[in-house]
Amino acid sequence: MTTQNEARTYGNWRQPTSPGIGNLGLGGSAVLLGGILMLVVLLYISMFAAIIGGFALAILLVPMIMRDRHGRNGLQWVTARVAYANGKSKGQHLYRSGPLGRVPLGTCKLPGLAAASTLYEAHDAWGRPFAMVTIPRTNHHTVVLTSNADGASLVDSDQIDTWVAYWGHWLSQLAHEPRLVAASVTVEATPDTGERLRREVFDNIAPDAPELSKSVLNEVVDAYPVGSAQLITRIALTYTGAGGTAIGGRKSVEDMALDLGTRLPGLAAGLQMTGAGPARPLTGEEMAEAIRVAYDPSVAALLDQARTSGGSNLTWDDAGPIAHQENWDHYRHDGAFSITWSMSEAPRGEVQSNILSRLVSPHPDIVRKRVTLLYRPHDAATAAGLVERDRKDALFKAQQKKVIQARDNAAIAASDQSAREEAAGAGLVRFGLLATATVLDKEDLTIAAAAMDNLSAASRLRLRRVYGSQASAFAAALPLGLVLPNHLKVPQQIREAM
Template sequence: MAAVDTGRPRTYGNWRKPRSPGIGGLGLAGTMAMMVGMILMVICMLINFFLALGVGVLVGLGLLPLLIKDKWGRNGLQRGTARVAWWRARKAGKHLYRSGPLGRTPYGTCQLPGLAAASSLAEYSDAHSRPFALVSLPTLNHHTVVISCDADGASLVDSDQVDTWVAHWGQWLSGLAHEPGLIAASVTVEAAPDTGSRLSAEVRGQLSPDAPPLAREVLQQIVRTYPAGSALLTTQVALTFSGAARNGAARRDADQVADEVASRLPGLTSGLAMTGAGAARPMTASELAELVRTAYDPSIATLVAEGRAAGGTGITWDDAGPIAAEESWTHYRHDGAWSRTWSMGEAPRGEVFSTVMASLLLPHSDVARKRVTLLYRPHDPASAARIVEDDRKNALFQAQQARVAAARDSVAVRAAEQAAQEEATGAGLVRFALLATATVMSREELPKADAVMENLSIPSRIRLRLVQGSQASAFAACLPIGIVTPDHLMVPQAIREAM
């Protein structure tokens, strides 16, 4: 059957947040605890009525924090444990970081703080003899390669071309589930003021010594005035591979993972070219170290750009971290800058257009640097089939608890059934999240950053939730260095989801 073009713009959607089955909003863990408590009450009833009553009161008080939820769906137990963990970390002084010659890091280096403290950086060559950086985290045996993209942008582009880009992007994401050892991916779009160093270097390289004085004056005026008020948008795609043993194969180290990645990297970069990402190439070790160093100290952005134009900055991975950092409950101070990081509390409801993220990604004059990172965790085909079936059963169970099904439950059932049908016909399943970091140069500008992020998220229909108690970890996860946050949790993610 031939497709008919109706002339209407294409819409996207059908994502849903996983829900744990349970009675009365308790979740699986709370429901099991309630059942155990009821069994204890029945046993105590055979002994003494008042003993059974006391057990019932204790069980009710224990389940009460699980029933009290905020607008983000977090229950009282989750909020309470976060507060206790923050209080213990602050009491132990873990919210402070000092490095450099007068710090506590070995050999006076400026290594990265927090989750990335144990990371290392090495450089290899892929099958096309292109150098690429590999960030290794030995504590989890994770290894990340970062791809730099020059996105084409959607200005003056036909809607059919945009739809084609989106289709290829979905296909590229779906293909990640078949990449051996790949556990996570991220896309980071950073907006920062343009230093003008690239334009100046380009003009100096192209300017002829025999040029007329008028032409030279015009070019010099362009170099002075054009960078003023302009912004620089950069895009990085990070792919994280695990060196853990799989399918009978032994555990692999960084060199072995690099050998496997080197052969597959040309195919991954060429696939990105069809998604509107433009020219995609792997980042070198020096480029990645400069990017991370600038994120922690934005004041050196001009110096880094000038050094890069002059032949290199000499920044290594041991110098990529901040000299000093201090984490607070709602913000993060690193060197001479202040940052706040938000997470996606709720994805856009219903259907959206391809331009849904445009406003959130655009630069803003009230924010020195803004970084938006989409985090992806693709499921392999076997896990995807099990997950969509479990989601469908959970949605049906939730809708059948009430005599009259709520509208939101009915929509969840339809979305779960559609996801199961699409997966059965070959579609991939990807879990995604979003982090957004706004960096300003003084603490007094933090309220402006709050207002900017709120205003930019409204057109995107994304509800941003301020990260509380883990700003340093969220800041590091927003960088394109392959931090897979669920693998760093003290409480396993399966238990957290069951609550």
């Protein structure tokens, strides 16, 4: 139990590891053992052939042994460089749409992984309209909820602990949600255009109000939005329409919309106890506006003005950028420049509930900042196997060393605790984090990168710039329901074994 003055802490998350010899994963260890057997055979044939084979095995294993501070080996660096150079030689880093572009019918469709996405609109069980984004390649369907989080300012610590507990419970229940494959929470810090305040004030001014009052309100409307910012929270839930023996047959887009429409009210109601506030699904027009502003921040004020006159009528075919250019370390889209980072290591040890507060808060050196937490819940059957395998991997790595280090003991203790909690009914969720910083001038990218380094250090996160895949990472940080492991050319199981 904790006293009133004792702050509650959280932790015991673990990064999946692959059992292997030394720094080699399972795949590298298999290559090493296979290479040794090959050398033994070559020794019976020719000493010269064995020496050549030994050099070839060393050239193959050395890149797999060398690892940077983010845990990536040399083979992953080489393949990333080759893949980016190959795509650039084919012109895949460029995108042009609109009337003079190469997109059919002169539209502005989304680029990259979301190019084939479609938007379907329906109504949920409460009669509210909602949008469903479909990715045909993976047969994934995503609905997005928006909420106005209450925030932790002037809130008792007991209430914050209650919110965190309900949030953990809400995440654990996702493992029992039929057909759900992933979820994400996007917190976007954007500059306030002032149109909402202007509309609220001018719509409520009495015609016979004193001139002094009107002048004061006009001055407030003109001065208040300068330097202010707003936080937008969106929760994306991604479901699969593929068939299976446990979840039924393959479902069409219409069937998925009907099925999700019955679940949305319950999922939205469950978020209220987490401190997220009242949640509602995004409509098709709101979804298109959110993605359009992400690619071109200059249209934010225009869209706010359009809402005051009945709506923007923006469609999904016009939600993408006019042009983009992907570079090795940054991404240019329309008139903005962005850098996206991925989390390579979660905070070590125990943390408090406000560990990410500085990371998601607005920053004066960044025009728009987007932090996305990615979740992939495991069902109960899969979770039991994963925690037991993780426990065995931790023991295997510790037993390889003559002297067991304190970090090895901590890893074993954490894996044991995870196994006990899972056996007691706790859920298992794999999570990650993407952070995107957007500026309007290329010269400001260096300042924005330095600011993100400071913010990640304050949050005890280790972030790695997504070199060579900035466009894909930018799209994955948006509430589009892109599950990146399903879009990799190399299966995730093979990548983890490296």
